[in-house]
Amino acid sequence: MLRGHLKIFFGYAAGVGKTYAMLDDAKVQYQNGVDVVIGYIKPNSSAENMALLKGIPALPYRKITDPKACYEFDLDAALERKPKLIIVDELAHTNHPGVRNRKRYQDIEELLNVGIDVYTTVDVWNIESLNDIVESITHVNVKETVPDYIFDHAEKVQLIDMEPDEIIHRNEEILLTRDYMPQLREIAMRKAADWISHHSRVSTDKTTNTKLLVCISSSPSSAKCIRWTARMAEALHAPWVVVYVENNQHERLGEESKKILQSNVELAEQLGAEVATLNGKDIATTVAQYAKLSGITNIVVGKSRNKKTLATLFEPYFEDKLISLLDNIEIHIIPDNEIKKKYRRFSMQRYKKKVTFSLKEALKMIGILAIITYLSSILTAFNFGSQNIILLYILAVLFISRVTSGYIYGITASILSVFLQNYFFMEPYNAFQFLRKENAITVFAMLITALITSTMTHRIKTQAELAQVREQRIEVLYEINKKLLVTRGLDHIVTLTGEYIMKLLERSVILYLEDPIHGGKGTLMLRQEDPDGDYLQSEKERSVAHWVFANQKRAGAGTDTFIEAKAYYVPILSQGNVLGVIGVACHGDKTLNHSNRAFLRRIGSLVAMALERQRLSDEQRQILIETEKEKMRSNLLRAISHDLRTPLTGILGASSAILENKERLDQETHDKLITNIKDDSQWLIRMVENLLSVTRINEDTANVTKTPEAAEEIMAAAISRIRKRFPNQNIRVTVPEELLMVPMDGTLIEQVIINLIENAIKHSGSETLITVLLKREDDMAVFEVSDRGEGIAEKDFPYLFESYVPDGLRTADSSRGMGIGLSICMSIVKAHQGIMEAYNQQEGGAVFRFSLPLQGGDENE
Amino acid sequence: MNNKLVILLVEDELAISNFISTILVHNEYSVIKAESGREALRLTTLNNPDLILLDLGLPDMDGIQVLKDIREWSNVPIIIVSARGHEREKVEALDLGADDYITKPFGTSELLARIRTAVRHSHKIMEENHPETDRIVIGGLSIDYDKRIVKLEDKEIHLTPIEYKIMTLLSRNVGKVLTHDFIMKEIWGPYVNENQTLRVNMANIRRKIEINPAEPKYIVTEVGVGYRMVDEV
Structure with missing residues (x-):
């Protein structure tokens, strides 16, 4: 479907006349006969605007009553009405809860997706990437923003401009932005100019070799870096990457910080960045490696005015490290003006979280210390020096850090060790004495050593854990990929994927390969823990899945669209097509975090590849079948034209002989000619009947409509027809005592039996006995026709059931025979999922037999 | 007066119609030919034939419809002439009141046997009020x-x-x-x-x-x- 065109009326302040210009344009369109509909205009618009509205049809507002009464744009009514052009004011508007999309621009995207043209308005401060600049000028933080891609991808942008003085003159009440108006005006013009330069480029691909990278953290100030980079990238027409490094600090982040990180990532995605999450201990090294590998030319980092603390005294600054690692890269530093207090609060919280007390761990610690103390007392008894005791205690601390989880035990153990050692093993014994010169140094050295040991051990441990988690994830992805590679068939791919996602995210999963609106049922993988998964298949959830199919975007719980849905839905995309949708249950407010989403996305691309591969192989098979069918058809045609010519020539010859020699023919010759005509015609009729049978086989599926038939009745019908034609033929028929009901197309199977018996008669002559047998073998009904004739010639075997036999390979006898007949038998039996075979009997004569399955008929016919 | 049984032959293919009527005339039946459904309906009311041979493939209307229309007011025996492989059509015709059917291509003797059976049946019903023989x-x-x-x-x-x-x-x-x-x-x-x-x-x-x-x-x-x-x- 053709996407609709978006025209944005863009201004730098309220009151420049955006809405007026838009309505004016709409009016012209309307008068030119375009199907224009007013979707939404602020109800309290100015009188001039209202005057323009007159005459243009308008959609009624959608009234929302919960949680508070308000009027919203009615998206579904607009989609239903499907005009050519719709007017929807205020692009940046945030919808009230209860409306499907959180933002109006999402509504507008849906309209564009179904091919409706849209006119809308937006102010400069609503543009996402300009948000912070505007804030720095006006000191007002605008919450309602529109992602830049909406603006950048608009087909038309009309800048509505007016002298600031005039605006003020016209609208007395607008004073808020008065002082900033010139600056806002400048920014708006620049943005419009950017848009023009963006659109005047012939090719849209980002050709410059500039590639930007911005490092973000869980700090709210990262948003500024992201916006800055977005603007830079836009100006340079360069691609850009947002990188977050997950190191051992990551696990320690509080909920609040994780949320900020998540919102930073979302902001980046909204602004059109590629987001990469890297793992590594040292942020600078990791970033440098990534930058080298992906050809990054510019790196943007935020810099806070942190004073060097004791802990970081000897660590070089991050940017210094980057510079030392990457010599060819430009580094941009964005100052961070965040208020420090806020950050402090976070860190306090962060550590509070860390301190958790567990009796078991504490006992471990006390136990180890007790053992060491006891051991030390023995050693002291044997006069080992106190330096050995110190070493033993450090060993104990090392041990404790290793076997307990959390800093606290290691640190406590180091302090306790100092006390214990001081109390028991340092003069004066059994008393604390820190003030003695030699003691003081020992105590101090020991404390520091113990602390460092403890923290180091702990760090190594967390790193190992982190590495393990990382490795596990990679392994899982690798495993899925490996399994998907060997999996064939859509069902298997879906089940495999579903099982993995369910296992890893520990949530119920639903997978759709087909839009629910077109009858896609979806495969539900239910966890045993949530036995009630019906809600995933409710009408509401299915409509979310449908939306994802239609809009190629994620939706559901934790996103901006269908927030109230109970699951999170992501599309499986491949080359701009939605191959399927994965839904993950988020029941009970458990939305997915960023790493889970990223994981889903990765799985999604693996599945997309698998599905694509499956589709290709299906297509290939289809082509193979098609060519096979084509070959069969042309062979059949060739065979028919060959076989039909002979009897037709006979009929033509005989009839013209009679007509032209009326008087000269004696009665005997006359009758003989007539008999010839009759024989040839009968042969032709049989031929045509055979050909008609083929048309009953379904072209596409090579299948027939089956109904349960009594096999013996079909056999009897065939025999009686044969008897009519060959009254003197010696045929012995045997059917079993048991009644065999076989799903089949009776007429076709009758045809097969007739063909086989006819073939037998032709090859054995009318004198000999022909045996026709029906019996049951396991789950098959077996039909057998055997004769006492000359049998099948060895060289005929390969072509026995072929409709077309290369000339010269055909035995002379079969030139007017059942060549087509047998091949038709074969295709009929195959269409019944039966087996057909032929062999020579040892005592002479040929046997043709076919078996049909007793089960599996369509009972609906 | 002519005592021959009157057969209405409804068939649009001239060659087939010719050969059937030749056979029938030779076997002491009198034949009326119709080439379309409307003509068949008209001739049925006009001549009140003793039997109708009805081909289902007619140029102007569906043979089944002709059958329905005639059955609304007449019990005249009707034999359907149909092509092989159209079992559904045959069953429909029989369920709608056709007396019998014959499948193309058919032999002379088969056709005559069917006609005899159908005529006998109709006579039985007409002549004996108590068709229940013992x-x-x-x-x-x-x-x-x-x-x-x-x-x-x-x-x-x-x-x-x-x-x-x-x-x-x-x-x-x-x-x-x-x-x-x-x-x-x-x-x-x-x-x-x-x-x-x-x-x-x-x-x-x-x-x-x-x-x-x-x-x-x-x-x-x-x-x-x-x-x-x-x-x-």
Whole structure:
């Protein structure tokens, strides 16, 4: 479907006349006969605007009553009405809860997706990437923003401009932005100019070799870096990457910080960045490696005015490290003006979280210390020096850090060790004495050593854990990929994927390969823990899945669209097509975090590849079948034209002989000619009947409509027809005592039996006995026709059931025979999922037999 | 006055119409030819024929419709002429009141036999107000309706009540095709769809009255349509 065109009326302040210009344009369109509909205009618009509205049809507002009464744009009514052009004011508007999309621009995207043209308005401060600049000028933080891609991808942008003085003159009440108006005006013009330069480029691909990278953290100030980079990238027409490094600090982040990180990532995605999450201990090294590998030319980092603390005294600054690692890269530093207090609060919280007390761990610690103390007392008894005791205690601390989880035990153990050692093993014994010169140094050295040991051990441990988690994830992805590679068939791919996602995210999963609106049922993988998964298949959830199919975007719980849905839905995309949708249950407010989403996305691309591969192989098979069918058809045609010519020539010859020699023919010759005509015609009729049978086989599926038939009745019908034609033929028929009901197309199977018996008669002559047998073998009904004739010639075997036999390979006898007949038998039996075979009997004569399955008929016919 | 039976031949193919009428005239029938459905309806009201041979493929209207229209007011025997492979069409025609059908291509003797059977049936109904004769004999098979006894070569055959009911139904319509649906409705009532049961019963009857069930003499299967009891062996 053709996407609709978006025209944005863009201004730098309220009151420049955006809405007026838009309505004016709409009016012209309307008068030119375009199907224009007013979707939404602020109800309290100015009188001039209202005057323009007159005459243009308008959609009624959608009234929302919960949680508070308000009027919203009615998206579904607009989609239903499907005009050519719709007017929807205020692009940046945030919808009230209860409306499907959180933002109006999402509504507008849906309209564009179904091919409706849209006119809308937006102010400069609503543009996402300009948000912070505007804030720095006006000191007002605008919450309602529109992602830049909406603006950048608009087909038309009309800048509505007016002298600031005039605006003020016209609208007395607008004073808020008065002082900033010139600056806002400048920014708006620049943005419009950017848009023009963006659109005047012939090719849209980002050709410059500039590639930007911005490092973000869980700090709210990262948003500024992201916006800055977005603007830079836009100006340079360069691609850009947002990188977050997950190191051992990551696990320690509080909920609040994780949320900020998540919102930073979302902001980046909204602004059109590629987001990469890297793992590594040292942020600078990791970033440098990534930058080298992906050809990054510019790196943007935020810099806070942190004073060097004791802990970081000897660590070089991050940017210094980057510079030392990457010599060819430009580094941009964005100052961070965040208020420090806020950050402090976070860190306090962060550590509070860390301190958790567990009796078991504490006992471990006390136990180890007790053992060491006891051991030390023995050693002291044997006069080992106190330096050995110190070493033993450090060993104990090392041990404790290793076997307990959390800093606290290691640190406590180091302090306790100092006390214990001081109390028991340092003069004066059994008393604390820190003030003695030699003691003081020992105590101090020991404390520091113990602390460092403890923290180091702990760090190594967390790193190992982190590495393990990382490795596990990679392994899982690798495993899925490996399994998907060997999996064939859509069902298997879906089940495999579903099982993995369910296992890893520990949530119920639903997978759709087909839009629910077109009858896609979806495969539900239910966890045993949530036995009630019906809600995933409710009408509401299915409509979310449908939306994802239609809009190629994620939706559901934790996103901006269908927030109230109970699951999170992501599309499986491949080359701009939605191959399927994965839904993950988020029941009970458990939305997915960023790493889970990223994981889903990765799985999604693996599945997309698998599905694509499956589709290709299906297509290939289809082509193979098609060519096979084509070959069969042309062979059949060739065979028919060959076989039909002979009897037709006979009929033509005989009839013209009679007509032209009326008087000269004696009665005997006359009758003989007539008999010839009759024989040839009968042969032709049989031929045509055979050909008609083929048309009953379904072209596409090579299948027939089956109904349960009594096999013996079909056999009897065939025999009686044969008897009519060959009254003197010696045929012995045997059917079993048991009644065999076989799903089949009776007429076709009758045809097969007739063909086989006819073939037998032709090859054995009318004198000999022909045996026709029906019996049951396991789950098959077996039909057998055997004769006492000359049998099948060895060289005929390969072509026995072929409709077309290369000339010269055909035995002379079969030139007017059942060549087509047998091949038709074969295709009929195959269409019944039966087996057909032929062999020579040892005592002479040929046997043709076919078996049909007793089960599996369509009972609906 | 001419005592010949009048047959209305509804067929649009001239060659076929010619050869059928030649056969019929030679066998002492009088033939009226119609080439379209409307003409057939007109000639039926005008001449009141004794039998109609109706081809279902007509140029102006569906043969089935012609059949329906005639059946609204007349019980004249109608034999459907149809192509092979159109079982559904045949069943529909029979269920709508056609007396019999014959499949193209057919032989002369077959056609004449069908016409004889159909005419005999209609005469039976017209001449005897009580069509219930007390017994029927076909070859070695005899059915005594009064005593409810079926004999084969003078030996009594034991049939279950359902089997006897089926035998009676077929023998009362001897020579005529009865569709599966028709038999099922007659035996089990209108709401039963016991296709399988009918087949099983037929198989049992066949094993009792036929020498070789694979080559039945008395009750023949019309594949995809139904069963027919032959009127002469």
